[in-house]
Amino acid sequence: MSIKKNIKNIFCAALASALAGTFTASAATIYSEHGGIPYETYTYVETDSVLTAVYTKPMYEISAVLDSSHLGIEKLTSVADVSASSDKLFLLDSEQSRLVILNNDYSLFADYKGISGEDFTGAQGVFAADSAVYIADTEHARVLVCDYSGRLVKEILLPDSPLIPDDFRFRPIKIAVDSEGYVYVLSEGSYYGAILYSPEGEFLGFYGSNTVASTLTTKLLSLWERLTTTNEKRANQVSRLPYQFTDMYVDSDGFIYTSTGKTESAQIQTGVIRMLSPSGTNILDSDEVVFGEQQLASSGNAGYNIPAQSLDGLCVDGNGYIYTFDVTYGKIYVYDNECNMLNAFGGGLSFGKQKGTFRQISAIDIFGDDVVVSDSVKNSLTVFRLTEYGSMLKQAQSLTLSGDYVKAKELWQQVYAQDRNCQLALVGLAKAEYAEGNYQAAMEYSEMGYDRDTYSEAFQRVRKEYLHNNFTWIAIIAVTVIAAAGALLYVKKKKEIVVIKKRETYLYLRSVPHPAAVFTELKQKGGWSVKWAVISLLLFYISEAVKSMFGSFIFVSSSAGSLNSIILFVKTFGLVLLWTVVNWAVCTLFSGIGKLKEIFCVAAYALLPMIAGNVIYTVLTHFFVPSEVAFLSVLMTVLGIYTIFIIIVGTIIIHDFSFGRFIGTTLLTFLGIAIIIFVFVIIVILVQQLAAFFATVYQEFIYR
Numbered sequence: 266m267s268i269k270k271n272i273k274n275i276f277c278a279a280l281a282s283a284l285a286g287t288f289t290a291s292a293a294t295i296y297s298e299h300g301g302i303p304y305e306t307y308t309y310v311e312t313d314s315v316l317t318a319v320y321t322k323p324m325y326e327i328s329a330v331l332d333s334s335h336l337g338i339e340k341l342t343s344v345a346d347v348s349a350s351s352d353k354l355f356l357l358d359s360e361q362s363r364l365v366i367l368n369n370d371y372s373l374f375a376d377y378k379g380i381s382g383e384d385f386t387g388a389q390g391v392f393a394a395d396s397a398v399y400i401a402d403t404e405h406a407r408v409l410v411c412d413y414s415g416r417l418v419k420e421i422l423l424p425d426s427p428l429i430p431d432d433f434r435f436r437p438i439k440i441a442v443d444s445e446g447y448v449y450v451l452s453e454g455s456y457y458g459a460i461l462y463s464p465e466g467e468f469l470g471f472y473g474s475n476t477v478a479s480t481l482t483t484k485l486l487s488l489w490e491r492l493t494t495t496n497e498k499r500a501n502q503v504s505r506l507p508y509q510f511t512d513m514y515v516d517s518d519g520f521i522y523t524s525t526g527k528t529e530s531a532q533i534q535t536g537v538i539r540m541l542s543p544s545g546t547n548i549l550d551s552d553e554v555v556f557g558e559q560q561l562a563s564s565g566n567a568g569y570n571i572p573a574q575s576l577d578g579l580c581v582d583g584n585g586y587i588y589t590f591d592v593t594y595g596k597i598y599v600y601d602n603e604c605n606m607l608n609a610f611g612g613g614l615s616f617g618k619q620k621g622t623f624r625q626i627s628a629i630d631i632f633g634d635d636v637v638v639s640d641s642v643k644n645s646l647t648v649f650r651l652t653e654y655g656s657m658l659k660q661a662q663s664l665t666l667s668g669d670y671v672k673a674k675e676l677w678q679q680v681y682a683q684d685r686n687c688q689l690a691l692v693g694l695a696k697a698e699y700a701e702g703n704y705q706a707a708m709e710y711s712e713m714g715y716d717r718d719t720y721s722e723a724f725q726r727v728r729k730e731y732l733h734n735n736f737t738w739i740a741i742i743a744v745t746v747i748a749a750a751g752a753l754l755y756v757k758k759k760k761e762i763v764v765i766k767k768r769e770t771y772l773y774l775r776s777v778p779h780p781a782a783v784f785t786e787l788k789q790k791g792g793w794s795v796k797w798a799v800i801s802l803l804l805f806y807i808s809e810a811v812k813s814m815f816g817s818f819i820f821v822s823s824s825a826g827s828l829n830s831i832i833l834f835v836k837t838f839g840l841v842l843l844w845t846v847v848n849w850a851v852c853t854l855f856s857g858i859g860k861l862k863e864i865f866c867v868a869a870y871a872l873l874p875m876i877a878g879n880v881i882y883t884v885l886t887h888f889f890v891p892s893e894v895a896f897l898s899v900l901m902t903v904l905g906i907y908t909i910f911i912i913i914v915g916t917i918i919i920h921d922f923s924f925g926r927f928i929g930t931t932l933l934t935f936l937g938i939a940i941i942i943f944v945f946v947i948i949v950i951l952v953q954q955l956a957a958f959f960a961t962v963y964q965e966f967i968y969r
Contacts, residue, residue: 302326303619304612309559310688311715316559319686324599324608324655325636327621331371332645338365338376341644346439349632350393353413356639356646357391357400364391364398366413369633371648380409381417390451392440401437401450408437408450421448424460424468433457441515449513449521456509458545459521473510473521473545512578516585522549524589527575533561537576538589538600554604557591582631584663590638595623597638597649601662605689608655611638621647654683665693670700692716699723704730712818721819721890728888769794773801776870780911784867784918793862798869805872806837808879817886820894841868847937852920852930859919867915871908878904 306323309316333340345359353374356365362384366374379385380400390401397418400409408421423435436453443449446464449472458474511526525537538556540549557574572593579589585602595613600606613622617640627641634656636649651659657680664673674697681690691714699707699719707723710716732739769792776783787793813821813828845865852859878901885897917927 302610302621304610304621306608306610308606308608308686308688310686318559321608321686322654322684323610323652324658325610325649326652328635328648328650329371330620330645330647332643336365336367336373338373341365344627344639344641344644344646345389346391346628347630347637347639347646348391348393348398348628349630349637350395353393354630354632354637355391355393355398357388358644359388360386362386362388364400364415375413375415377415380411380415383409383417385409389453390437390439392442394442399440399442399448401440403436403438403453406435406437408440408448419466421450421462421466424462426468428468428470439510439512441513441521443515443519443521444517445519449515451510451513454509459510459513473523473539473541514580516581517583520548522579522581522587524576524579526577526592527573533558534574538579538587538604540602549602549604551604556589556600556604557596557598558594578626578629580630580636584659586659588629588631588636590626590629592626595626597626597629597636601666603666605662607658607662607689610649617643621649623647654680657683658687658689661693662689665689665696670696673697674701688714690714692719695719695723699726717819717891721892724819725890768792769797773797773870774873776911776915777873780871780914781918784915787866788863788919793866795862795866798866801869801872801876802838802841804876805879806833808876808883809833809837812879812883816883817889819891820886820889820897841865841872843938843941844868844934847941848916848930848934851933851937852922855926855930857920857922857930859916863919864916867919868912871911871915874904874907874911 302323306321307318308321310319311317329335341356341358341361341363343358343360344356346357348355348357352369354367354369354371356367357363358365362379364375364377364380366376368374385400385402385405387402387404388400389403392399392401396412398411398413399421400411402409406423410418410421412418423429423433434452434454437450438453439451441449441459447469448462448464449459450462451459456474457471459472461469461472463469508525508528510523512524514522516522521541523539523541525539528534528537533555535555536547536552538549538551538554539547540551542548556576561574574591575593576589576598577592579587581587586607587600587602588597589600590597590611593614595611595615595617596609597611598606599608611621611623611626613619613624615624617623623638623640624642625640626638628639630637632648634651636651638647638649639645640647657676661673661676661680664670664676670693673693677690677693677697680687681694684690691710695707695710695714695716696719698704698710699722704723704726708720708727711718711720711723772783772787772792773794810828810830810833813833815821842865845861845868849857849859849861849864851857852864882897882901889897913927916922916931917924920927920930922930
């Protein structure tokens with residue numbers, strides 16, 4: 266092999282690794298630590314409301330990679346599908362009209378070419394029941410049903426029914442049969458859902474089609490088109506049709522699971538895995554769930570496109586765990602029935618040459634405790650064996666989902682001891698501690714695992730116990746504080762005590778309860794304090810930071826490590842300064858007499874209620890739970906409205922405007938702010954593009 270070819274192969278492998286995303290542990294590290302696993306094993310955990318990929322111990326390890334040479338049979342040419350019964354595994358070779366059957370020890374049971382002389386070249390799907398095998402003979406528009414000896418039992422054809430459109434093309438690609446004998450057939454290109462047959466072969470209708478997502482924007486556009494589009498234009502419009510299913514699977518309870526593959530041009534899609542009720546509606550609560558990767562590597566200016574994920578197939582084990590594969594990146598993902606990701610493994614991105622990686626995954630199924638995955642390019646079957654860690658994780662999560670938290674506790678402790686990145690273990694331990702009455706420990710575990718529901722329940726118990734034990738002292742302190750505050754107000758009112766003697770400070774604080782009187786006096790006699798205005802802005806900045814960092818875990822998603830001080834500075838100082846400059850420029854054109862200093866001070870003085878509100882909110886979040894959040898929401902809303910009221914009063918007074926002129930200039934101020942922000946964003950984009958251009962020119966100059 267030439268040096269040039271070696272370099273090309275190395276570059277392709279590196280590019281594939283980069284496109285697949287960057288995770289906490291490197292492939293080389295995982296390979297060395299786990300006995301030759303040449304891929305990342307990871308999951309996503311929630312940190313500050315952001316899902317981040319972290320390394321986990323592998324749930325599955327490579328047991329075997331089987332191809333025709335291992336099985337001792339004629340070469341396979343296109344393994345299109347794989348399906349497992351209780352004791353047999355069936356491989357479908359679509360190019361050779363061939364069905365290969367393996368025993369539960371993966372030895373050869375039978376190798377059939379054709380079924381009773383019937384050719385099914387081009388077939389795309391196979392389903393194995395305990396007494397029959399169903400083959401989706403795509404090119405011949407039929408489903409063949411045979412027994413394990415290769416004898417044809419019957420054919421299932423497109424039914425003659427008025428419910429089926431005249432232009433419907435019957436091209437079966439996938440089949441599922443439930444325990445009652447009902448047959449579900451997916452036809453290529455059909456957006457009606459699966460064709461449903463009774464055990465007797467009677468056509469019962471279409472089942473479980475996808476729906477077209479509808480938003481307020483699409484509804485308004487649709488209404489506008491109906492009102493304005495002519496009949497000629499309407500006839501030429503393209504209808505928005507739902508996406509067709511790419512795979513379906515029936516679980517041990519008879520529920521049908523479906524995958525939709527790639528649903529849009531965006532890299533990340535939601536709701537592509539569904540669990541259908543007997544009526545065909547989704548009961549998995551997965552419509553907003555992102556399956557697969559939460560984020561993909563950015564292409565930047567590297568000259569290549571990052572392909573979107575396509576979750577084309579799935580299977581479900583006896584405990585309700587969902588296994589799905591991404592045909593684009595060659596990854597396999599494991600989920601529980603609440604859509605929590607347990608593990609991701611595999612890979613290859615069409616370059617998969619190592620064991621456990623793939624060039625083109627065609628199907629996946631569960632065979633005993635093994636996960637079997639077929640590759641239509643390598644024409645192989647990869648067998649993944651459940652690890653001890655994976656077994657413990659599945660057992661513990663099954664017990665937790667069934668509500669047996671205490672029994673799951675020991676298993677979760679073992680899982681967490683082996684893998685500190687397992688967020689499910691922290692959640693499981695939190696629920697177990699709560700069930701045992703260890704509420705403080707439950708709060709600690711749930712905070713580490715970002716389980717706000719369990720934290721809230723445990724906190725209510727801790728709070729109730731604390732109030733019960735310390736009610737007397739709390740009552741005495743509360744009465745004393747209220748009495749002291751009342752006495753101070755009474756004495757101040759009777760004797761007219763002036764607590765603050767400096768006029769600027771006094772007016773600054775008095776601007777909150779009496780904005781009209783204070784701003785009128787300041788406009789007429791002066792005394793605006795830029796110092797206090799800057800202090801007010803600084804206090805607002807600090808209070809917003811404190812609110813984000815030190816509020817209760819239940820209410821606050823940010824932490825000191827995730828707070829962006831620059832963005833916060835722009836949202837506080839930046840907005841006030843922008844309002845000041847633009848409002849002054851606009852109002853000057855409309856005979857406003859307010860000065861820059863006055864506009865700035867009014868906006869800064871008005872922040873006092875929000876400063877107090879942020880402090881009160883931060884403190885009270887440590888005493889309230891989400892079910893009591895209405896009080897905090899009302900408090901912050903009232904203070905926000907009062908801040909706006911102070912700005913309105915102050916602006917009218919300093920500019921000597923009527924209310925109508927104030928409304929007009931305020932709208933123009935907002936328009937000016939929007940224009941400035943837009944221009945700033947455009948400038949930033951242009952500067953970035955210019956920098957990228959010069960960087961490209963420099964690279965070309967260096968290379969040449």
